[in-house]
Amino acid sequence: MLSRIADSLFWLARYMERAEGLLRVTSTHYILSLDKDVNGPLTWKPVLETFTSCTDAEMDAIAHNTGDALKKLLTDNTNHNSLKVIITKARENARGIQDYITKEVWEEVNSFYHLIHQPSLDKRLSNYEAADILDLFTRHSVLYTGITDITMARGIGWGFMNLGKYIERCLETIVLTNKQYQRINYRMDEIKDIMLWRHLLMSLSGYELHLKTYRSSLYNHDVLHQVSFNEDFPHSVVYSLGRIDRHLQDVTRKNSSEDMAALMRCFGRLFSKVKNTDLDVLNNDNLQQYLEDLRNDLLYFTTLLSQKFFSYA
Secondary structure, three states: OOHHHHHHHHHHHHHHHHHHHHHHHHHHHHHHHOOOOOOOOOOOHHHHHHHOOOOHHHHHHHOOOHHHHHHHHHOOOOOOOOHHHHHHHHHHHHHOOOOOOOHHHHHHHHHHHHHHOOOOHHHHHOOOOHHHHHHHHHHHHHHHHHHHHHHOOOOHHHHHHHHHHHHHHHHHHHHHHHHHHHOOOOOOOOOOOHHHHHHHHHHOOOHHHHHHHOOOOOHHHHHHHHHHHOOOOOOOHHHHHHHHHHHHHHHHOOOOOHHHHHHHHHHHHHHHHHHOOOHHHOOOOOHHHHHHHHHHHHHHHHHHHHHHHHOOO
16 A cells, blocks of 8 residues: 555544544533533633643633634634644545545545535534534534444555554543643542543543443542553543554554564553553652653654654654
8 A cells, every 4th residue: 555545544534533532522511511510610721722722811811702612623724623624634635545435434524524614603603503513513523433434444544544543542532631630630649529520531432431330439540540441441541552553463464574563562562551550550649740651652653653654754
């Protein structure tokens, strides 16, 4: 497969996974903002810090304005991580590889693109229709995932798509987890109510699973276990790394060069680090560093992967 094609497949899947993550976080925040927050006033600043490059002054100006925050996150062309920009980039990648994806996948990406470019969206996001718009976007995101899963051939292209998907998902989980534990200054020993963790768990589609699986009141530890080490949770770090491991083996199977061996060793060190981490050793002093090191290690692996397969400098 040409490196250009592999690159586009990788980034198509990565952008679509990023769009889904942005929508989950935004929808969760919007829903919770309609309710009284037991942990204090709920503003859009944490979401804006994660998904925009706004200055503090710009964030403060819209942190309490739901309509303006939604527009910044979803339709603002000046925000390089807005939903509109992400879907536009996904479509650009899909358009150049139509011979390598199914007609159904292309049609769904194209449909999402035209939907997010409707000129009336900004006005609708500022009124009671915002919830319906978020729900519609989320449905399209889920449709893309389902259509891709049931129509794409399981070849090397599928491997590159899934590498992009699960790298993006793993990074998202690490970043959101780090952001949430930052709110309690990484104090693992402080007793916190489950309500504090609703935002993180709902943003990762894991709130219901948590209530059904974890029975103790040690929420700080239980949530960290779920999002990091629970192999049955599709958005956990260890689950995502497991899928990356599987698809990395698929795309390197016919290439036994030393470069590929070095890439496998790089990922192996990262995967082993997570699998062999004891939850009990993560505490107030080292949790922040652990999460930051994990993110940096994954970014380094991604850079190495891109250099080996996509000819990045």
